[in-house]
Amino acid sequence: MTRAAIIGAPGYAGVELTRLLLGHPSFEITLATSNAQAGRAVTDMYPSLGGLTSLVYTEPNLEHIAQMADVAFLAVPHTAALEIAPQLLLAGLTVIDASADYRLKDPEVYERWYQVAHSSDELLERAVYGLPELDRSTLPGAQLVACPGCYPTATLLAAAPAFEAELVAGSRAFVDAKSGVSGAGKTPSASTHYPTVNEAIQPYKVGTHRHTPEIEQGLSIAAGHPVSVVFVPHLVPMSRGLLATVYLDLIEPMSSDEAVELYRERYANEPFLTVHPAGRMPSTAEVRGTNRAHIGVTVDRTGVLVAACVIDNLVKGTAGQALQCANIVYGYEETAGLLIPAPVV
Ligand SMILES: NC(=O)c1ccc[n+]([C@@H]2O[C@H](COP(=O)([O-])OP(=O)(O)OC[C@H]3O[C@@H](n4cnc5c(N)ncnc54)[C@H](OP(=O)(O)O)[C@@H]3O)[C@@H](O)[C@H]2O)c1
Structure with a gap:
C-alpha cells in the first residue's frame, strides 16, 4: 500500500479526497491534517464517513507527515502550498497539489494574478x-503534480x-461558466451565504477571475499559438457541479455531426469522458459525485461551434x-477508486 497524507483534510477538497x-x-x-480540527475524529466532523475510518485529524507537522506518508495530497489554499510543497519534496515525498500554486508556468503571470511573488521558478x-x-x-x-x-x-x-485540430478562427475563445457554491470552499462568506446565492444567479469576477490565465495557458498549448479568453463565471444555486460552455468561430463551416465525430x-x-450525440447537451446531474466529464458539441445556425462540458467541481x-493523476504517477490502474456512478435522482 502507498501511504497517503491529506493536508487540509476537513476542507471540501480534502474530505472528497478522504x-x-x-x-x-x-x-x-x-x-489527515488540520489546524482547526486537530484532535477531532474525522467521522465526528463528517458522519457520512461513519464506519469507514477511525482517523483523527492531526496538526500539519512537516516531520510527522514525512515519517507517515509517501505521497501528500495538498488540499490547502493557494500560497499555503508554496510553503509546504518544497519541504515535502525535499523529504522525498510525492506531492499532488490541488491548489493554484504550481499551475502557471510563468512566475510573473502567477504574481500578477495572485498578487504574491512565486518562491520557486x-x-x-x-x-x-x-x-x-x-x-x-x-x-x-512525477514528483510534483499541479492539479x-x-x-x-x-x-x-x-x-x-x-x-x-486548428478549426478555430482567430485566437480568442468566449467562455460562459457556472459553478456550484462548494467551488468557493468550506468557509462561508457574504457572497456565498445561502440567502445571497439561493434563487439567484450573477456573473462575478468578469475579466479578473484567477482561472483566466490558466485557461489561456492550456488553450495556447492546444492551439500552438497564444490564445486569449473572455471568461464569464457565475455561481449557481447548487452545492456541486460545474458547466463550462465555449463559443468558437470556425475557419471553415462544419456540421454538428462532424464536430461530434x-x-x-x-x-x-x-x-x-463521454461525448454526447449531436443535438444532446450534458447536465451536471449526469456527473454528480463522479470523476466524469460529459461534453455536448453543436455547430449552431450562425456557424459558431458551441461545446459544453459538465463536471463535478469537487x-x-x-x-x-x-x-x-496519482494513479498514473504510481502506475496503478488510472480508474482505480474512481469508477463510481452518479445517482440518477
Ligand atoms: N472547492 C473546489 O471546488 C475546488 C476546485 C478545484 C481546486 N480547489 C482548490 O483546492 C484547495 C482547497 O479548496 P477547498 O475548497 O477544499 O478549500 P476549504 O474548504 O477552504 O479548505 C481548505 C483547507 O486547508 C486548510 N488550511 C488553510 N490554510 C492552511 C495552511 N496555511 N496550511 C495547511 N492547511 C491550511 C484549512 O483549514 P484547517 O487546516 O484548519 O483544517 C482547510 O481544511 C484550494 O487551493 C482550492 O483552490 C478547490
Whole structure:
C-alpha cells in the first residue's frame, strides 16, 4: 500500500479526497491534517464517513507527515502550498497539489494574478500539469503534480479538441461558466451565504477571475499559438457541479455531426469522458459525485461551434482528478477508486 497524507483534510477538497481514498485498493490514508480540527475524529466532523475510518485529524507537522506518508495530497489554499510543497519534496515525498500554486508556468503571470511573488521558478518548471485527457505523458513518476482548477478543467476539455485540430478562427475563445457554491470552499462568506446565492444567479469576477490565465495557458498549448479568453463565471444555486460552455468561430463551416465525430475521435480512449450525440447537451446531474466529464458539441445556425462540458467541481474538478493523476504517477490502474456512478435522482 502507498501511504497517503491529506493536508487540509476537513476542507471540501480534502474530505472528497478522504471519501475517494478510503475506497482505493492501493492508497492508505495514514494522516489527515488540520489546524482547526486537530484532535477531532474525522467521522465526528463528517458522519457520512461513519464506519469507514477511525482517523483523527492531526496538526500539519512537516516531520510527522514525512515519517507517515509517501505521497501528500495538498488540499490547502493557494500560497499555503508554496510553503509546504518544497519541504515535502525535499523529504522525498510525492506531492499532488490541488491548489493554484504550481499551475502557471510563468512566475510573473502567477504574481500578477495572485498578487504574491512565486518562491520557486525551479519547482514551477518541474511541476506537471495534471489534466490527463490532454497530456498524461509526463505524469508517470512525477514528483510534483499541479492539479488544474475546476473551471479550467471543464473549459479545456470543451475547447482543446477544436484548437488542436486548428478549426478555430482567430485566437480568442468566449467562455460562459457556472459553478456550484462548494467551488468557493468550506468557509462561508457574504457572497456565498445561502440567502445571497439561493434563487439567484450573477456573473462575478468578469475579466479578473484567477482561472483566466490558466485557461489561456492550456488553450495556447492546444492551439500552438497564444490564445486569449473572455471568461464569464457565475455561481449557481447548487452545492456541486460545474458547466463550462465555449463559443468558437470556425475557419471553415462544419456540421454538428462532424464536430461530434472529431471530439469522439479525440477522446476515444478516455475512461472518464463521454461525448454526447449531436443535438444532446450534458447536465451536471449526469456527473454528480463522479470523476466524469460529459461534453455536448453543436455547430449552431450562425456557424459558431458551441461545446459544453459538465463536471463535478469537487471530483473531476479537484479530488478525483488528483487521484486520477496519482494513479498514473504510481502506475496503478488510472480508474482505480474512481469508477463510481452518479445517482440518477
Ligand atoms: N472547492 C473546489 O471546488 C475546488 C476546485 C478545484 C481546486 N480547489 C482548490 O483546492 C484547495 C482547497 O479548496 P477547498 O475548497 O477544499 O478549500 P476549504 O474548504 O477552504 O479548505 C481548505 C483547507 O486547508 C486548510 N488550511 C488553510 N490554510 C492552511 C495552511 N496555511 N496550511 C495547511 N492547511 C491550511 C484549512 O483549514 P484547517 O487546516 O484548519 O483544517 C482547510 O481544511 C484550494 O487551493 C482550492 O483552490 C478547490
